[in-house]
Amino acid sequence: MSSKLDWIRTEIDELKQSGLYNHIRTMSSAQGAWLVVDGKRELNFCSNNYLGLANHPQLIKAAKEAADQYGVGPAAVRTIAGTIDLHKELEQRLAQFKGVEAAITFQSGFCANLATIPALVGKEDVIFSDELNHASIIDGARLSRAKIIRFQHANAQDLEKQVKQHLGDYRRGLIITDGVFSMDGDIAPLDEIHKVAQKYDVMLMVDDAHGEGVLGRGGRGIVDHFNLHGKVDVEVGTMSKAFGVVGGCVAGNAEIVEWLHQRGRPFLFSSAVPASDVAACIAAIDLLEESTELVDKLWSNADYFKAEMKKLGFNTGVSTTPITPVMLGDAKLARNFSKALYDDGVFAMALGYPTVPEGKARIRVMISAAHEQDDLDKGLEAFAKVGKQLGVIA
Ligand SMILES: *Cc1c(COP(=O)(O)O)cnc(C)c1O
Numbered sequence: 001m002s003s004k005l006d007w008i009r010t011e012i013d014e015l016k017q018s019g020l021y022n023h024i025r026t027m028s029s030a031q032g033a034w035l036v037v038d039g040k041r042e043l044n045f046c047s048n049n050y051l052g053l054a055n056h057p058q059l060i061k062a063a064k065e066a067a068d069q070y071g072v073g074p075a076a077v078r079t080i081a082g083t084i085d086l087h088k089e090l091e092q093r094l095a096q097f098k099g100v101e102a103a104i105t106f107q108s109g110f111c112a113n114l115a116t117i118p119a120l121v122g123k124e125d126v127i128f129s130d131e132l133n134h135a136s137i138i139d140g141a142r143l144s145r146a147k148i149i150r151f152q153h154a155n156a157q158d159l160e161k162q163v164k165q166h167l168g169d170y171r172r173g174l175i176i177t178d179g180v181f182s183m184d185g186d187i188a189p190l191d192e193i194h195k196v197a198q199k200y201d202v203m204l205m206v207d208d209a210h211g212e213g214v215l216g217r218g219g220r221g222i223v224d225h226f227n228l229h230g231k232v233d234v235e236v237g238t239m240s241k242a243f244g245v246v247g248g249c250v251a252g253n254a255e256i257v258e259w260l261h262q263r264g265r266p267f268l269f270s271s272a273v274p275a276s277d278v279a280a281c282i283a284a285i286d287l288l289e290e291s292t293e294l295v296d297k298l299w300s301n302a303d304y305f306k307a308e309m310k311k312l313g314f315n316t317g318v319s320t321t322p323i324t325p326v327m328l329g330d331a332k333l334a335r336n337f338s339k340a341l342y343d344d345g346v347f348a349m350a351l352g353y354p355t356v357p358e359g360k361a362r363i364r365v366m367i368s369a370a371h372e373q374d375d376l377d378k379g380l381e382a383f384a385k386v387g388k389q390l391g392v393i394a
Pocket of ligand 1: 108109110111134136178179182207208209210238239240241246247248
């Protein structure tokens with residue numbers, strides 16, 4: 001009998017014992033304010049579907065028409081036979097929407113980071129990375145083999161200290177920060193970070209996955225929010241969240257975009273995004289350019305929900321975006337809270353270590369423009385009831 005795989009069972013048992021095993025729920029409906037979760041209809045407080053576009057009729061129509069015209073599979077990577085006119089159109093439209101020189105798209109935001117970071121820096125270089133940056137930035141940074149120096153979360157003074165101390169030992173540097181931090185909903189001080197990048201002439205990259213379609217005028221993102229047009233070298237975005245589809249993007253300096261066509265490995269070695277998804281992304285930009293209605297509704301929903309949660313006595317942390325963490329501290333309490341909400345018809349996930357630091361467990365509520373007033377009130381009612389039951393609020 002072979003025992004070479006026994007270690008996996010041991011590891012999995014340990015995860016289960018420590019409460020860190022991922023139990024994955026199954027959806028059997030389209031995304032929206034309500035979802036069928038493990039066969040039960042639930043109010044949806046979990047999706048990144050900020051603008052409700054994931055099930056929007058105009059996006060669905062565009063996707064169907066593209067599938068009819070181009071088929072379902074790309075059958076090639078972008079650099080061989082995989083680039084279609086729709087990819088070019090989407091990239092032009094993204095660049096225009098964001099007011100930058102150029103844009104390139106990838107299969108996902110995760111891929112965009114894996115493509116971009118190793119294309120910009122190598123083993124003679126240094127990366128300055130916010131300590132709470134997303135996993136795909138961490139992986140992209142490791143893949144580059146550059147020296148990684150972490151700076152204190154959202155702290156431009158500490159960044160400057162690190163840059164001053166270390167930059168001289170390396171060929172070139174790259175500063176990377178998330179735009180909106182997905183666990184706390186706070187925004188990177190990109191204006192101050194840009195000042196450091198400019199002062200020391202270091203490349204600057206922001207990953208705006210949770211800011212795309214959310215921050216800035218009509219959802220144009222964090223660079224627009226801080227009015228830093230033309231000053232951020234690389235803006236990574238995703239079409240998998242507010243855009244309601246799937247895919248990643250790099251917008252910014254034209255030479256960097258040209259370089260990524262040559263050296264962004266997922267662009268060269270993994271198949272292109274299918275036409276239907278690309279067409280749906282273009283339809284999403286159409287909607288965003290036509291009206292700010294959805295972005296406005298997202299923010300008014302978020303402002304209302306957060307204010308009411310505070311009135312109830314919940315601690316919603318440091319969020320300044322529609323991401324609403326409900327801080328509970330204890331991981332077990334967070335899990336029980338989430339379970340009780342689910343039984344009450346509200347789907348809101350508990351997040352614990354290692355997704356968030358130990359002792360900082362929470363329920364993360366994702367507010368969307370898909371929510372109506374009634375939905376938000378129903379959610380608030382459930383939070384109030386469970387909060388009292390579990391002694392979180394008085
Ligand atoms: C979600 C997220 C990603 C990954 O985007 P996908 O398109 O889902 O792969 C990358 N970076 C950050 C900061 C994210 O929040």
